[in-house]
């Protein structure tokens with residue numbers, strides 16, 4: 481095979497809890513991940529000379545080893561001692577530094593693509609085991625869908641997808657560092673923890689209302705304090721009819737869940753009118 485195309489989907493966390501900080505510095509999480517219909521496109525092509533080349537339409541992104549795509553490619557090519565090279569072309573749509581696992585999803589797509597391109601023979605489990613070395617969200621991004629994610633993100637349990645709904649995803653024009661947010665989280669001081677088990681149960685009953693009632697993200701305690709615009713976006717989404725709205729991951733992206741498509745469109749328009757977010761999407765859950 482000379483060339484492979486892969487899609488890298490963004491995720492949101494419909495529930496995100498942090499249980500404790502481990503002695504090694506990692507945080508033990510309990511979260512529900514959901515793929516959304518916003519994606520990057522990757523094209524992977526064999527080259528006769530050695531090396532990893534990355535091209536992208538987004539000038540903000542590094543194209544060297546600072547890009548997770550190059551790190552993921554190097555990891556697999558070195559493991560399998562591939563002498564040939566690869567050229568990867570990335571079309572970027574997922575908001576950057578947004579809490580939507582854009583980089584992790586690109587890395588996971590790179591691993592899947594290279595596995596096919598060079599017939600590496602890795603199983604999904606192998607790719608997840610290798611991917612976690614580069615980032616805690618990568619094991620999830622290898623498979624996607626609706627998952628309970630525990631441990632540091634490597635213990636994954638599939639859940640039923642939520643019932644169909646309309647999503648408004650809004651990324652304000654600020655970039656949030658995941659390291660800053662986790663670094664400033666005081667787990668022992670958290671008063672409220674989202675009911676993740678209850679949310680998993682609501683999913684298994686196909687109860688969208690039950691899911692929405694239990695939405696919560698403990699990382700909001702850090703990011704919202706720093707960036708009040710997140711609360712403004714959440715409030716506007718609720719005023720415009722969202723069943724609920726929440727920050728995704730470490731933020732600053734906010735998503736609102738709507739049962740009515742017209743209300744979702746109107747909420748997106750209102751967000752634009754109030755200039756609360758530079759990137760706004762009206763989309764839905766993506767079932768893998």
Ligand code: ATP
Pocket residue numbers: 540541542546547548549575576577578579580581582583584586587617656658729730731
């Ligand atoms: P997460 O939800 O996993 O915390 P995120 O959405 O907060 O992810 P990313 O978009 O993955 O964050 O990017 C975070 C940083 O990683 C950016 O500052 C960016 O420069 C760097 N980065 C490296 N590779 C990529 C990539 N392929 N796409 C996006 N960002 C990348």
